[in-house]
Amino acid sequence: LSAALDIGTTFSGYAYSFKGREKDIEGCKNWGANVSVCNHKTPTAVLVNKDGKFEAFGYEAQERYKSLEEDELQMYSLYERFKMQLKHTEKLNRDSMSMALDQRSFPLMDIFTMTIRYLKDHLLKSVNRGHGRSVDSEKIRWVITVPAIWSGAAKQFMREAASKAGVRDINRPMQLIIALEPEVAGLYVASKYQTSGTSSRETDAFRPGLEYVVMDCGGGTIDITSYKIQPNQTLNQIYEATGSSFGGTKVDDAFVEFLSQIAGLDVVSTIRQESPIDWLQLMITFDHKKKTIQNKESDKLNIEIPYSMHEIAWEVTGRKLSDIVNNQRIPGVKCNKRMLIIDHDIIQDLFRNPVQEIVNHMKKLMRLPQLKNVSTILMVGGFSESPILQAAVKEAFGKRVKVLIPDDASLCVLHGAVAFGHNPNIVSSRVSRMTYGQGVMVTYDPEKHEADKQRAEVIESIERQTNMMLIYVKRGEVIKVGQVKEFTSFPVRVNQTQIDHEMYCTEKSDVGYVDEEGVEHVGSWTTPLEGKGLDREIKVRVFFGETELVVQTRQIGMGDKEWVQRSFDFLSS
Ligand SMILES: Nc1ncnc2c1ncn2[C@@H]1O[C@H](COP(=O)(O)OP(=O)(O)OP(=O)(O)O)[C@@H](O)[C@H]1O
Ligand SMILES: [Mg+2]
Numbered sequence: 236l237s238a239a240l241d242i243g244t245t246f247s248g249y250a251y252s253f254k255g256r257e258k259d260i261e262g263c264k265n266w267g268a269n270v271s272v273c274n275h276k277t278p279t280a281v282l283v284n285k286d287g288k289f290e291a292f293g294y295e296a297q298e299r300y301k302s303l304e305e306d307e308l309q310m311y312s313l314y315e316r317f318k319m320q321l322k323h324t325e326k327l328n329r330d331s332m333s334m335a336l337d338q339r340s341f342p343l344m345d346i347f348t349m350t351i352r353y354l355k356d357h358l359l360k361s362v363n364r365g366h367g368r369s370v371d372s373e374k375i376r377w378v379i380t381v382p383a384i385w386s387g388a389a390k391q392f393m394r395e396a397a398s399k400a401g402v403r404d405i406n407r408p409m410q411l412i413i414a415l416e417p418e419v420a421g422l423y424v425a426s427k428y429q430t431s432g433t434s435s436r437e438t439d440a441f442r443p444g445l446e447y448v449v450m451d452c453g454g455g456t457i458d459i460t461s462y463k464i465q466p467n468q469t470l471n472q473i474y475e476a477t478g479s480s481f482g483g484t485k486v487d488d489a490f491v492e493f494l495s496q497i498a499g500l501d502v503v504s505t506i507r508q509e510s511p512i513d514w515l516q517l518m519i520t521f522d523h524k525k526k527t528i529q530n531k532e533s534d535k536l537n538i539e540i541p542y543s544m545h546e547i548a549w550e551v552t553g554r555k556l557s558d559i560v561n562n563q564r565i566p567g568v569k570c571n572k573r574m575l576i577i578d579h580d581i582i583q584d585l586f587r588n589p590v591q592e593i594v595n596h597m598k599k600l601m602r603l604p605q606l607k608n609v610s611t612i613l614m615v616g617g618f619s620e621s622p623i624l625q626a627a628v629k630e631a632f633g634k635r636v637k638v639l640i641p642d643d644a645s646l647c648v649l650h651g652a653v654a655f656g657h658n659p660n661i662v663s664s665r666v667s668r669m670t671y672g673q674g675v676m677v678t679y680d681p682e683k684h685e686a687d688k689q690r691a692e693v694i695e696s697i698e699r700q701t702n703m704m705l706i707y708v709k710r711g712e713v714i715k716v717g718q719v720k721e722f723t724s725f726p727v728r729v730n731q732t733q734i735d736h737e738m739y740c741t742e743k744s745d746v747g748y749v750d751e752e753g754v755e756h757v758g759s760w761t762t763p764l765e766g767k768g769l770d771r772e773i774k775v776r777v778f779f780g781e782t783e784l785v786v787q788t789r790q791i792g793m794g795d796k797e798w799v800q801r802s803f804d805f806l807s808s
Contacts, residue, residue, distance in 0.1 A: 236251055236253055236362065236370050236374055236375045236376070237251060237252055237254070237257075237376050237653050237655075237656030237657045238250075238251040238358055238375050239251065239377075239378040239379075239380065239414075239649055239652030239655075239656060240351060240354045240355065240377070240378070240379050240380070240652075241380045241416070241648050241649045241652060242279060242318060242347070242351070242379070243276070243279055243318065243454055243617075244316055244318045244319055244453060244455025244456065244484060245278065245279060245453070245454030245483065245484060245617070246274075246276035246277065246278055246645070247279045247293070247350065248262060248263065248275055248276035248354075248646075248649055249262055249263065249355075250262035250646075250650060250652070250653050251358060251653060252657070254657065257653075257654065260653050261361070262275065262361070262649065263275070263357065263361060266293060266294060267293070267294035269295065270294050270298055272294070274294075276645065277293030278293050278294060279293075279315060279316070279317070279318065279350070280297050280300075280313055281314045281315075281317075281346050281349050281350055281353075282299055282300055282311055282312070283311065283313075283314065283335075283346075284311050285309070285311070285312075287345070289352075289353070292349070292353040292354075293353075297313070297515065297519070299311075300313045300336075301512050301515065301516060303512065308337070308512075309337075312335035312339045312341065313335055313336045313337075313511070314333055314334075314341065315336065316454075316484065317343060317346050319456075319484075320333060321343075321385065321392055322382070322384075322385065322455075322456070324343075327386075327388045327389060327392060329344055329395070330342065330344075331343045331344070336511045336515060337508075337511050338508070343392075344392070344396055344399070347392070347393065347396035348396045348399040348400045349400075350396075351379070352400035355400060355402055375410070376409075376410060376656045376657075377397070377410060377411045377656070378411075378413075378652045378653070378655055379393055379394075379397055379402070379411065379412075379413055379414070379652075380414045380415070380648055380649075380652045381393055381413055381414070381416065382415070382451075382456045382458040383415040383416060383417055383418060383458050383459075383476035383668075384476050384478040384668070386757075387740070387757060387758075387784060390413050394413060397411055398411075412656065414651075414652050414655045414656075415460065416451050416456075416458055416616075416648045417449040417451040417459060417460045417476070417648075418460050418470075418472075418655075418662060419651030419652045419654070420449055420451055420613075420615040420616070420647035420648045421447065421449035421460070421470075421613055421647075421651070422651045422655060422661060422662075423647050423650045424449075424639070424651075425441040425447075425464070426654065428441050429468075436637065437639060440610065440639060441464060441611075442464065443466045443467075443468065444463070444464065445463070445464055445610050445611070446461065446462065446473060446606075446608050446611075447461065447462060447609060447610065447612070447613055448460070448461040448600070448601075448609050448611070449461070449613045450593075450597070450613070450614050450615070450619065451615050451616040451648065452614065452615070452616040452618035452619045452624060453482050453483065453616040453617060453618060454483045454484045454617060454618065455480060455482045456478055456479075456482050457480070457481050457482055457593055457596065458478040458616075459476065459477050459478050459596075459597070460472060460474075461473045461605075461606060462662075463608075465663065468661075469660070469661055469662065469663040470662045470663065471662075471664045471713070472664060472713075473605055473606065473666070474603065474605045474606055475666040475668040475710065477596070477600060478596070479593075481593055483589075483617060483618035483621070485588065485589035485592075486525060486585050486586055486589055487518060487521060487522065487525075489586075489588060489589070490521050490585055493581070493585060497559075497563060497565060497575075498544070498548060498559055498560060499548075499551070499552065499559060501551045501552070502548045502552065502559070505547050505551055506541075506547050509547065510541065510543040510544075513541035513542075517538075517540070517544075520539055524536055524538060524582075525582075526620070526621075528579075528582055528583065528586070528621070528622070529622050530583075530625075532579060534579065535576050536577045536578075536582050537574045537575070537577075538575045539573060539574060540556070540575050544556060545572070556570060557570045557571055560575070566578075568581065586623045586624070590623055590624050590627045593624065593627075593628075594627050594628065594631050597632065601632060609636060610636050611638075611639060612628065612632055612636050612638045612639070613639050613640075613641075614638065614639070614640045614644065615640075615641065615644045615645075615647040615648065616644060616645060616647075616648070617645035619644045619645075620640075620645060625638075660716065662716060663716055665716065665779075666711060666712070666713055667709065667711065667712050667714060667779070669710055669740045669741065670706060670709050670710045670746055671708050671738065671739070671777075672704040672705050672706040672707050672738075672739055672740075672746070672749075673705045673707065673724075673737060673739070674704065674705075674736075675703050675704075675705045675724055676692075676694070676700065676701045677699065677700050677703055678697060678700070679691050679699055679700045680700070683700075687700070690702050690703075690748065695729060697727070702748045702750045703747065703748055703749070704747060704749045704751075706746070707720060707777045707779075708720075708777070709745075710741075710744040711744055714779040715779075716779075718779050719776055719777065720776070720777050721775065721776050722774070722775040722776075722777070723772055723773065723774055724736075724772075724773045724775060725772060726768075726769060726773075727769070729767055729769060730767060731764055732763065732764055733761045733762060733763045733764055734762045735760075736759060736760050736762065736786075736788070737756060737759045738756070738758045738759060738786075739754050739755060739756055740754070740755055740757050741753050760786070760788075762789075762790065764790060771790060771791075771792075772790070772791040772792065773790050773791070774789055774791055775787075776788070776798060
């Protein structure tokens with residue numbers, strides 16, 4: 236069984252299929268039935284009670300929260316949009332906190348663990364129901380998807396949360412694979428079109444030898460990767476993953492800003508704080524309306540205003556909300572007791588900035604020589620369903636390449652992740668997004684190191700050049716999946732009992748020293764040393780091209796010691 240979980244910024248879901256019937260992908264197709272919606276994904280929302288216990292997830296969490304009485308409110312907190320924090324928290328670590336709608340906070344790790352556990356249990360129940368028996372946990376390959384542009388720390392964070400949620404058996408690391416969202420979405424679409432058989436515009440886009448770019452435009456992230464299809468149908472990545480945070484929620488943010496302009500910042504921030512339930516409802520209403528926005532002139536848009544907003548406007552300003560709004564005489568905006576009535580082009584305006592950012596990013600990317608042979612742009616993710624974004628991308632690139640948008644754009648990641656779980660070797664090479672390496676000291680050599688003399692230091696009477704970066708992989712370097720590189724290091728003290736390997740990364744492709752600007756410490760591990768002397772040789776073996784980096788070390792000549800996998804801790808630094 237391949238079982239995939241997609242935890243999105245705004246929506247989450249799961250899907251699975253059995254070996255032998257890989258294409259029969261199943262999942263929950265009626266999330267939100269209790270609130271009369273029917274969706275393949277459910278909102279990424281976690282309801283936690285004041286004792287820190289999990290209460291509910293998704294539509295159910297939102298509904299439970301909305302039905303709380305005033306005096307019950309302080310007993311529960313609703314956490315949403317927490318995925319973005321993994322990207323934006325500086326120095327992400329195990330104690331990073333997540334912020335709830337009511338400004339309370341809770342450990343981010345626990346929120347992720349609750350989310351994964353909930354989806355996992357829901358999936359297993361669905362499997363059992365459908366098949367009349369439970370599946371042996373050893374026979375399940377779990378796949379959790381993450382944006383391709385995430386850091387090693389964010390990926391490790393997800394892995395640890397998965398472990399805590401019982402998705403991973405410590406003795407079987409391959410039971411859980413971390414898959415890259417745009418990559419698997421592209422895989423799914425390509426294989427869907429390839430197997431549709433007859434020659435068509437879509438099928439022709441995915442013939443061996445052709446190159447394509449996938450844009451996963453989600454709620455929080457725009458995540459872009461590119462591939463060349465090999466004769467044996469495996470994929471080679473042709474350029475590193477890039478992207479930005481200009482997802483669909485940027486349109487929501489623009490709406491909040493617009494509200495602050497027409498109703499006043501005080502009114503908006505007071506309602507957010509004092510009436511979180513009404514605020515939640517307002518944003519849900521907006522999300523629904525937003526999905527109906529077309530790219531052409533159409534009717535006005537009515538957005539229901541919660542009653543408390545009127546009350547708060549009165550309390551804060553002493554004026555009626557409708558007066559505050561209407562007196563500004565903003566063309567295309569009217570307010571009455573129940574509704575905010577907005578002209579269509581004002582709503583379209585809210586899309587302008589994020590859409591422009593996405594198109595500009597793509598323009599820069601498509602100009603790169605590495606991408607000059609790309610013949611198709613594939614748009615996936617929920618935001619790709621927006622006719623405004625579609626039109627902008629087609630206008631910018633439609634003359635040069637095919638722009639394809641599958642009908643199930645927001646589910647491609649999930650379905651692709653299931654397929655990837657069955658066949659993770661489908662991607663045969665990837666391009667490193669960062670330069671990775673380790674800090675080392677070498678014997679000082681005046682010819683090479685003269686210019687950087689300030690880094691020299693005498694240790695046990697040998698002059699050493701310190702802080703040098705031993706590069707494992709350079710940014711932009713193509714690495715075959717499963718490729719291994721070996722490096723050697725030696726102790727600098729005769730009686731040294733361990734080597735501390737300090738790992739660094741940088742966006743620079745050329746770097747000499749770990750203390751240069753733009754180089755970041757990302758983790759460390761130690762190799763115990765036996766014996767004495769400066770000639771004790773330590774081998775470092777680095778495995779690349781999987782979706783994560785794995786490092787092993789061993790001391791040479793110490794019996795037949797096995798390679799020791801050094802768990803690489805991105806989260807402690
Ligand atoms: N027809 C539409 N028009 C405009 N926006 C849409 C439409 N359909 C979905 N969206 C937006 O797309 C986003 C959801 O997309 P998706 O489910 O792919 O994101 P996610 O997986 O939650 O986020 P991410 O992948 O960034 O973590 C939401 O912001 C939603 O409002
Ligand atoms: Mg997504």
